Amino acid sequence: MPAITDLRGPSGILEAILDPPATSAGAVAPRAAVVFAHPHPQHGGTMHTKVVYQGAKGLTRIGCAALRFNFRGVGSSAGTFGKGEGEKEDFRAALDYLSGRYPDVRLWSAGFSFGAWVALEVGAVDDRVSVLIGIAPPVATSVSGMNYTFPSTLAGIKPKFFVQGEADEVCPLEGMWAFYASLQEPRELVVIDGAN
Template structure:
């Protein structure tokens, strides 16, 4: 092959390879965004609480774990991260139970124990359904807690329901902005099906807000959480943990900050 032909073919081969990468990302993006989804069954013997089921307006059935607390204290509604599951929060349930604070954690559609397949609209629907279920089953005020991907669900829920407070652990400005920073060579704005635009919803969240983020987070950079914090309306507070990353942010100190925030909403400081 002559040099001239090679130079003509090379850009074409590069373009085809790029288009193949774009197609692969487009068609596999939900598997990448929701790694915890799948056919795995819910645990037969939950590590905490009682197993409950929440029906969504579009006909899905969500499995959750619920630990009832005292009616004069707020109850937490937990939306976990994309690779997580409700069974992993026994440590939080036990700490809350010691203060007589309740907890409901739901498994998103398509996640263990729940029907359906995950999508942004699906998860946002799940969040509202979980809030409404909890509101009907407790006389307590509800504090919404989102972690990682679940912060987008928490922000949307608090924007549409009268939560008493909002706790965002490792939040992002949007999934779109995180994707754009991580994959600058891809047209994320065109490709992304589930952008989770917390930046467009946070202005409606006027309840007290606690932002928690690890300085060493390499999954959702601190800068993304700080950007969301900056545009959030008052009242708000941000705590940055210098030694924490993304998956190790929960410890006794973090749980203590959560409990103090919840009890302060009710006027029951430790």
């Protein structure tokens, strides 16, 4: 059963839900502890966004603990939109929380759209994070005047796993293929036929 939790972020309390591994009887450590970030806060993104919710549930089915949280200024999380840099600080705080909760478990960094950008860039440089997961990262897109760059992800050698919709209108598949070709191994991209 998910546990509603408040974690301390740099701008105050961040609203969060920790989903335990579905395969654990409570005595077994999770396969990994995953922080899962939501889409752009100024475009309706929350920890309850369908892709984030289902992604977290999928991770729990394979034995992971998954922490979803609202960035600053979303839901009951304190603060206001931090233009990406503030949200990266929030993500680091979520990693701190999970590493304290599961000190002997590997951390994975995951996100959807804007949240993928945050998760990939923060996770790529955090030594505690062993795997990066991005769903429809904004690799060839500008949202609200923000152009997303991925220097840490591109330079990183951590395993990277991506899921991309074939017909994604916000993060086009062509841009994803170009980005993917620039990444170092190990890497994997799964394209969902017909998905937007």
